[in-house]
Amino acid sequence: MSRDPQNHLSPDELAGLAEEMESTWRSAGAGPDRDQAKAHAEGCGVCGPLLRDHRSVQARLRSMGSPVVSERKPDCPAEEKWTAIAGGVPPAIEAKPMLEHASRCDYCGPLLRAATEDLNPELSAEEEAFIRQLPSASAEWQRALARRMTGASEAAQPGGSLATAPGETVLRRDVERETRPSILPAAGWPFANWTRWAIPLGAAAVVAVGAGVVMKYSSPSLSSTNKMIAQAFTERRPFEFRFPGAGYGPVRQERGESGPSRSRMDEPPELLQAETQIARGLAKHPHDAGWLQAKARADLFEGNYQTAIEGLQKAKTTRPQDTSVKIDLAAAYFGRGEFRRETLERAADYNLALQLLNGVLKENANDTVALFNRALVHQQLEESAEAIADWQLYLQLDPAGQWADAAREQLRQLPRTD
Amino acid sequence: MSLEELIKACAEGDNPAAWEEFIRRFHVLIAAVVMRTARRWGNCSPELVDDLIQETFLKIYADRKRILSKFTPEDPEAFCAFLKVITAHLVDDYFRARHSQKRGSGRLEDSIDESAAVAQAAATNRPAEDVFRNLQLKEVERALSACIAGVEQERDRAIFWLYYRDGLSAKAIAALPSIPLTVKGVESVIHRLTRCVRERLV
Numbered sequence: 167m168s169r170d171p172q173n174h175l176s177p178d179e180l181a182g183l184a185e186e187m188e189s190t191w192r193s194a195g196a197g198p199d200r201d202q203a204k205a206h207a208e209g210c211g212v213c214g215p216l217l218r219d220h221r222s223v224q225a226r227l228r229s230m231g232s233p234v235v236s237e238r239k240p241d242c243p244a245e246e247k248w249t250a251i252a253g254g255v256p257p258a259i260e261a262k263p264m265l266e267h268a269s270r271c272d273y274c275g276p277l278l279r280a281a282t283e284d285l286n287p288e289l290s291a292e293e294e295a296f297i298r299q300l301p302s303a304s305a306e307w308q309r310a311l312a313r314r315m316t317g318a319s320e321a322a323q324p325g326g327s328l329a330t331a332p333g334e335t336v337l338r339r340d341v342e343r344e345t346r347p348s349i350l351p352a353a354g355w356p357f358a359n360w361t362r363w364a365i366p367l368g369a370a371a372v373v374a375v376g377a378g379v380v381m382k383y384s385s386p387s388l389s390s391t392n393k394m395i396a397q398a399f400t401e402r403r404p405f406e407f408r409f410p411g412a413g414y415g416p417v418r419q420e421r422g423e424s425g426p427s428r429s430r431m432d433e434p435p436e437l438l439q440a441e442t443q444i445a446r447g448l449a450k451h452p453h454d455a456g457w458l459q460a461k462a463r464a465d466l467f468e469g470n471y472q473t474a475i476e477g478l479q480k481a482k483t484t485r486p487q488d489t490s491v492k493i494d495l496a497a498a499y500f501g502r503g504e505f506r507r508e509t510l511e512r513a514a515d516y517n518l519a520l521q522l523l524n525g526v527l528k529e530n531a532n533d534t535v536a537l538f539n540r541a542l543v544h545q546q547l548e549e550s551a552e553a554i555a556d557w558q559l560y561l562q563l564d565p566a567g568q569w570a571d572a573a574r575e576q577l578r579q580l581p582r583t584d
Numbered sequence: 585m586s587l588e589e590l591i592k593a594c595a596e597g598d599n600p601a602a603w604e605e606f607i608r609r610f611h612v613l614i615a616a617v618v619m620r621t622a623r624r625w626g627n628c629s630p631e632l633v634d635d636l637i638q639e640t641f642l643k644i645y646a647d648r649k650r651i652l653s654k655f656t657p658e659d660p661e662a663f664c665a666f667l668k669v670i671t672a673h674l675v676d677d678y679f680r681a682r683h684s685q686k687r688g689s690g691r692l693e694d695s696i697d698e699s700a701a702v703a704q705a706a707a708t709n710r711p712a713e714d715v716f717r718n719l720q721l722k723e724v725e726r727a728l729s730a731c732i733a734g735v736e737q738e739r740d741r742a743i744f745w746l747y748y749r750d751g752l753s754a755k756a757i758a759a760l761p762s763i764p765l766t767v768k769g770v771e772s773v774i775h776r777l778t779r780c781v782r783e784r785l786v
Contacts, residue, residue, distance in 0.1 A: 181779050216786075223785045227778065230720060231751050246673055253669035254662065254761025261762035262739075268750060269742040275750030282756040284620040285668045289612070297615045302634045308611065311638060312604035315645045446751065450624075 169199045171206055175213045179203040184220035225438035231445055238273045245277055252281035276449065388447060388456045394440035395463045401434045404467055405504075407497045408538045410490050414568035437467055455484040459491055466494065471502035489526045493536055496522040500543060519543050534564050538573065550580050588657045595652040607641055610667060614640050617668045621675040636678060640671045665761070721749070724781060731780035739763065743770055744777045 175183070183204060207213045243264055251261050251268075268278040289297070301307050392411065399412035406417055441464050447457040462477035478495040485491055496519040503515030523540040526533055541556035557577040564570050585593070585605065593602035618636045622628045644651050644667070651670065655663040732740050743763065746752045754774060758767040765773070 219786045220782055223782045227748050230748050249669050249672040253665040255669050258762045265762055266738060266742050269745035279750050279752050280624055282752055284617055284672050289616055296619060297612055300630055300634055302637045308607040309604050311641060312600045312607055316598035316600045316603055
């Protein structure tokens with residue numbers, strides 16, 4: 167029996183919809199009833215705001231993830247303990263207080279998470295492919311290692327470890343090892359290279375495949391993070407500028423340079439979710455231009471233009487040809503310019519934005535996002551003729567839709583020079 | 585050959601066939617841990633992963649009396665977990681040794697060190713965000729305290745924060761041997777507490 171569309175959301179429905187971004191719970195209560203409940207919430211003046219509040223709190227819970235860096239405290243256990251905890255080596259009575267410590271500690275919590283990820287018994291398809299391609303996965307490699315291990319057993323120290331100390335491993339096979347250019351530190355950890363002679367030329371191809379696999383899953387959620395930010399821009403467009411990937415939405419003039427009246431509770435849930443992803447992405451890849459750009463986009467949304475500019479300048483250094491970085495940086499200059507009190511400073515920021523957009527359009531004259539934004543910059547600089555030319559060109563390239571309507575409206579308001 | 589028989593054969597002597605079988609059975613388990621741990625350190629080349637896999641098996645062989653004695657037929661999973669821990673420690677030790685050598689040589693090109701420096705600098709520039717986050721954590725902790733009760737309240741509190749603060753999935757929490765709950769059990773705790781906390785914060 168399907169749900170009555172007139173009924174308000176039940177507590178279960180409200181919880182289910184508030185938590186639908188929680189991937190592990192997504193299956194709970196999915197189906198046509200959920201769609202109907204969602205449709206009801208969208209049209210209901212009682213349930214809509216209530217659901218929005220619940221989603222905001224849920225996103226806030228989600229955004230409480232550990233920050234990028236935390237300092238080790240005196241009572242933090244040794245780092246290697248967390249691997250043992252994740253593996254269940256210490257007895258529960260010893261592990262319990264350590265888990266409680268990790269749950270309260272921004273330094274140890276991420277270490278425990280990393281350890282559980284390392285020891286996770288489930289393999290993704292990419293990981294399986296990576297391992298399958300390793301020379302050590304072949305029967306020949308394994309047989310050769312077994313023979314070498316057991317054949318050299320008389321040299322082994324009974325009960326002792328080969329690794330006498332970190333980086334000071336003494337290997338029996340060193341006696342017979344061939345010399346090769348080492349990727350390892352010169353003064354320690356002398357790995358043998360017999361895998362190379364045992365598994366000949368195919369290794370090069372394996373390296374290429376493996377590298378591809380590694381690259382593929384090194385930043386798994388950057389694109390979804392950017393989609394979330396674009397969704398936030400669509401839902402609550404904070405300024406006139408167009409944002410790459412975002413749909414049309416009316417400008418909500420509630421932003422400000424992080425003023426005290428501004429609450430994070432007001433942010434779209436997608437943005438808060440994205441910020442959690444960004445913190446994790448930057449923790450793993452602090453120099454990655456993509457994550458720096460994503461962070462700057464979130465800053466842009468929140469009106470933190472100076473921070474966004476600094477992040478985007480770093481990203482631009484790494485990816486000087488990336489037009490999306492230039493468009494974002496132009497938006498940040500434009501945004502900062504709007505808050506400048508001095509006319510000259512304001513004009514300077516607008517001109518910086520203009521230069522960046524000119525560069526993008528020089529590369530691709532049909533970039534509608536850059537063209538739309540440049541027209542806005544010309545308007546702010548009171549360059550009406552240039553603004554009109556850009557709007558007209560824009561409407562040739564994008565004649566229909568809500569962005570086109572917005573362009574027509576801007577064009578209509580400009581003083582005609584002819 | 586059962587796992588128990590295999591471990592016994594490996595522990596007793598230098599039987600190449602037994603060790604070959606041991607390597608075959610545990611290759612994926614060890615390779616997965618090496619690959620992920622090396623990836624966390626920023627170098628997951630197949631060549632290095634293979635070297636570290638080899639190194640792990642050599643260590644197990646050299647220390648076989650101690651390591652293989654950890655196996656009990658009643659709990660083979662515990663032995664697998666022990667092998668994983670040995671592997672992760674070996675990989676961590678390798679990278680730590682490599683980084684300390686680089687530091688000792690005065691070279692600064694190491695990306696991890698550089699990353700840490702940048703991240704540290706970023707951390708010092710975010711006092712406002714930290715203050716905001718700490719306020720949030722306290723607010724949620726107050727709501728959470730009102731939601732938990734019973735003999736397992738410390739366990740439930742830890743589950744909640746491991747999930748939201750540390751980012752462990754329900755599956756990862758349930759996989760921790762010191763949390764005696766299934767994935768569904770952990771999800772149920774998180775779900776119940778989340779709903780209660782959310783209702784108090786709305």
